[in-house]
Amino acid sequence: MPLYEFRCNGCGIFDEWRTMNDSSNPANCPDCQESAKRIFSIPGVRLNGALRLNKTANSEPQLVTKPATDPDKNIRAKSHGGRPWMLGH
Numbered sequence: 001m002p003l004y005e006f007r008c009n010g011c012g013i014f015d016e017w018r019t020m021n022d023s024s025n026p027a028n029c030p031d032c033q034e035s036a037k038r039i040f041s042i043p044g045v046r047l048n049g050a051l052r053l054n055k056t057a058n059s060e061p062q063l064v065t066k067p068a069t070d071p072d073k074n075i076r077a078k079s080h081g082g083r084p085w086m087l088g089h
Helices: 050-054
Strands: 003-008 012-017 035-039
Touching: none
Parallel strands: none
Antiparallel strands: 003 012, 003 035
16 A cells, blocks of 8 residues: 555644545544645665665765886887778778
């Protein structure tokens, strides 16, 4: 059963579990028993907790250092012969 939000004029907003068939019917306020109208609320959708996993306790970015490399050693291989992927040009 979905959870719907209702607004009572005297007490404010409250939630109530209802079937989809009863979703458009007014609800009685749990405090004053007055009739309350349903209000639109954004559904709470969570996709495998992805939003929760991405949050960190510290919002500051972490400092990442590059490993020390030998400046004389070139990581990329030098190409001899121009552009080998452009045959016939």
